[in-house]
């Protein structure tokens with residue numbers, strides 16, 4: 383295991399994490415404020431959250447107050463910018479749910495503050511038809527097309543797009559281990575840890591259908607978030623909304639529906655997925671699920687940070703070594719949208735433009751068998 387560099391914080395005003403806290407979080411709050419005609423205390427609480435300069439704990443009485451008190455030990459009373467970036471982001475989303483009363487018993491309980499944004503981003507008929515048509519192509523082509531779609535979809539996360547402007551196609555795969563990815567899918571159980579709903583989840587579902595239909599996986603577990611998170615992250619409700627988009631008669635939609643009903647496709651979630659932790663701290667039950675899988679596919683930027691650790695790794699750090707702890711073979715499919723990157727060959731970074739880590743134009747497929 384390489385020596386661990388420092389955990390990323392947001393202190394430097396020129397850094398990417400600083401810009402997330404300073405620019406992205408207020409933009410997210412603004413959207414949430416406009417999402418529903420909330421009662422007057424909600425915008426007030428949201429404003430208070432934005433104005434808070436030192437991290438305050440969750441109000442007592444929350445069902446998870448004790449867990450957050452433990453995770454936040456040593457963080458409370460410090461500037462949001464000086465605590466680990468991973469903690470600051472995770473706790474921001476938890477506090478946002480507190481501000482909108484997501485867990486408070488009453489009429490607004492369980493209303494997803496990002497629901498309207500996610501609904502507006504559900505795939506249209508054209509995207510569905512494009513992915514449905516892929517099944518007519520030779521299998522090799524389907525496999526390559528699905529990896530490309532899975533990466534392209536990951537660029538479409540709504541938090542990123544609030545600040546990134548128009549989307550373009552991912553330019554370049556800076557690490558492409560997709561052959562190894564396919565060589566690992568030999569017909570056993572697989573896990574896909576989802577990231578965003580909408581335009582990312584659609585290709586993920588089609589990828590799952592491909593794994594099952596071609597016998598590359600015997601069954602698939604799709605892991606989703608237990609609560610609204612990072613704006614567009616997929617919840618069970620988002621999977622169900624997405625499935626309803628497939629037109630009647632869609633072969634892919636029909637097979638996914640049948641797979642859920644017969645248990646070859648199962649949805650799974652746990653609190654860990656909204657905790658400020660990396661996969662090093664996955665609870666035993668979750669680790670056992672990964673260990674039992676022939677292949678775990680992790681989607682997206684945040685899952686990547688949680689896989690390798692949210693640290694300032696030199697880009698040439700070995701992916702194999704830093705992910706050696708992960709229970710079972712693992713593949714990361716991710717467009718690069720934050721500073722954390724490992725597994726590049728020597729000299730590769732020098733050929734990339736200055737904004738390559740955060741611009742979302744580059745992607746990687748990395749695998750550890």
Ligand SMILES: O=P(O)(O)OC[C@@]1(O)O[C@H](CO)[C@@H](O)[C@@H]1O
Nearest residue numbers: 402539541542682683684719720
């Ligand atoms: O995990 P995802 O959806 O691919 O990306 C999440 C993201 O947009 O949010 C974080 C910054 O807030 C970064 O990890 C990344 O830029």
